[in-house]
Amino acid sequence: MDSDRLFLVAPNMTHQPFILEAVLESQHTLAPFMDWLPHALTESSSIENTQQAIDDFDMFINELRYSIFEKSTGQLVGVISLIIRNIAIPYFEIGYWLRSSKEGLGYVSEAVRTLEQYAFNDLNAKRVEIKTAYENTRSRAVAERCGYHQEAILINDRILPSGAISSTVVYAKVAAFETEEK
Template identity: 25%
Template sequence: MFTHQIDAHLALKLMTEEDADYLFDIIEQDRRQLRRWMPWTDATQTVADELKFIRFARQKFASNEMLPLTIVIDGLPVGCIDLHRIDREQQHAEVGYWLKAKAQGHGVMTRSVNRLLTIGFDELNLHKIMLRADVDNHPSQAVAQRLGMQQEGVLRDHVLVNNEFRSLVVFSTLENEWEAHE
């Protein structure tokens, strides 16, 4: 199975149906915080909903349109990270992620995104990887900034979250910039 060990405790593994119960439990525990940023939160009301998403993501993986990964600490899921909207012809993709509240603030997401960018450039031969973060989600923006991603601009009122249009800050890095960063 596809697994990238980041350190002795942290790894990224291909998302599987076995992750559904763990991931749904995290969503339930952190629903209030996730709901603030993630438009899919309200639609994920049962383990079956999470399982449906995992199956969708695996289909996208099979068609080379997505790389859906589970973030695990000591073998237990703590969140998800992916490359989505993978465009092989134009050689670009976008990063998406979320993390259990109790795992935040310890560099888990920065190290996970760092590894995902390396996978995107080294293994998927991408030229550009983008990351979008809510204008008020400063921790998510800080991940992009710590990794040397460049802010490209703001997509005004771009996503509907909780019946409110939210603006997104767009960051990106190019393959040659990533190589210099590494």
């Protein structure tokens, strides 16, 4: 998939070193919200994680993880995932992170719009969510900028990597609501 400035590319082992480099560069900005971070800081864990992403993608289970590459430079700028919540509906969640040096350029919003379009148009999604920690104002701003509607704040439902109790903000977009006439 691609957009004006980005390529979204299915996972493969050739991306693993670039992902590890971006994670290491961005660990201080990711640490407050990403509980997976401590398990992604070594080459062996990065290889294992990439292999899991490839397997999930090939089997269309758990999540479809895409590497986000900047068209103009070919640099990996982040990762975006379409998490499969219920394929029978179909219902998905979008998750994302961006390398620190590429923040503030609108790349995440562009990637969200591209992946959301794929979910609704190609996978016939009925619902796409973005969930984020209440304190993650930058991630919340992405959801709002992309036109997601805040549906709920789940009070005291998560523990941040710091150990602090937090809340989750749930944003969603839905396909046209259909009812059957009886």
